[in-house]
Amino acid sequence: MNETLNQETIEQLKSDFETQGYCLAKNLFSQEEVEDINQHFVEVHADGGVPGFYAPEGKEAAEGDILREFPRVGHPHRFSEKARIYMINEKVGAILWALFGEEPLATQSMYYFKPPGARGQSLHQDQYYLKVKPGTCIAAWTALDFCDRENGGMMIVPGTQNSEIDCSKLGSVNSYEGGPSIPIPEGLKATIPEMEPGDTLFFNGSLIHGSGPNRTKDRWRRSFIGHYVGKSCRSIADHYHPLVDFAGNDVEKEATTDGGPCGGVLR
Ligand SMILES: O=C(O)CCC(=O)C(=O)O
Numbered sequence: 426m427n428e429t430l431n432q433e434t435i436e437q438l439k440s441d442f443e444t445q446g447y448c449l450a451k452n453l454f455s456q457e458e459v460e461d462i463n464q465h466f467v468e469v470h471a472d473g474g475v476p477g478f479y480a481p482e483g484k485e486a487a488e489g490d491i492l493r494e495f496p497r498v499g500h501p502h503r504f505s506e507k508a509r510i511y512m513i514n515e516k517v518g519a520i521l522w523a524l525f526g527e528e529p530l531a532t533q534s535m536y537y538f539k540p541p542g543a544r545g546q547s548l549h550q551d552q553y554y555l556k557v558k559p560g561t562c563i564a565a566w567t568a569l570d571f572c573d574r575e576n577g578g579m580m581i582v583p584g585t586q587n588s589e590i591d592c593s594k595l596g597s598v599n600s601y602e603g604g605p606s607i608p609i610p611e612g613l614k615a616t617i618p619e620m621e622p623g624d625t626l627f628f629n630g631s632l633i634h635g636s637g638p639n640r641t642k643d644r645w646r647r648s649f650i651g652h653y654v655g656k657s658c659r660s661i662a663d664h665y666h667p668l669v670d671f672a673g674n675d676v677e678k679e680a681t682t683d684g685g686p687c688g689g690v691l692r
Contacts, residue, residue, distance in 0.1 A: 446586020446629035477682035495538035525655035532665040548606035552630030561630035568620035569647035584634040
């Protein structure tokens with residue numbers, strides 16, 4: 426465990442999470458770990474793709490769409506041991522134990538390259554896709570570059586942590602492509618916390634979040650994301666099976682057919 430993650434820090438994160446539905450763990454990952462994750466995905470990209478998980482197109486085929494050249498990587502823990510190890514990292518696990526109040530299980534991993542010129546991801550709620558019952562999911566969103574408004578850092582809407590799950594106003598366009606968002610409830614405002622590489626934002630499945638486009642010419646906005654549930658979860662959408670415990674064992678739960686990949690549009 427690193428020295429920034431002592432019991433006092435975990436207690437503070439838990440208290441922030443309980444009142445806001447999110448909390449920011451500063452410097453959770455070292456710069457060596459950040460570099461290690463990014464270097465790994467540079468290699469995944471250079472290998473030309475992984476069927477079912479990562480399908481980048483060549484420059485010409487992508488017709489100027491940088492997201493077709495560098496799409497997000499879905500569930501990398503299912504083909505990469507390194508991604509699996511980072512998804513069940515012990516520091517993330519220690520915080521999740523405190524936030525769930527029980528043993529956490531991992532359900533999803535994702536890696537975003539988000540290069541300059543990439544579109545953002547429309548506002549949504551993760552529980553709409555994961556359909557965790559009972560309870561909800563928690564995301565651990567780790568910045569792998571400095572993130573701010575300009576390069577499309579994470580946008581969250583504080584005050585929505587207990588909101589109804591209502592993504593029904595999402596359009597038919599895949600939200601990852603920058604499609605319509607769910608509206609921000611009256612009186613609330615979206616905010617973009619500045620994050621350093623290695624900082625991790627934890628947030629619950631109701632918190633409305635997304636990200637704007639990367640408007641910079643030269644700053645990537647890479648991130649590694651894990652989604653988690655508490656062990657008492659009975660069922661979750663079938664896209665998320667098998668789950669993985671923090672010892673690396675697969676875990677089965679009841680699978681429902683009403684969900685899908687986080688951020689994709691459902692009806
Ligand atoms: O990284 C982003 O831009 C958005 C990620 C997101 O919305 C999610 O993990 O659910």
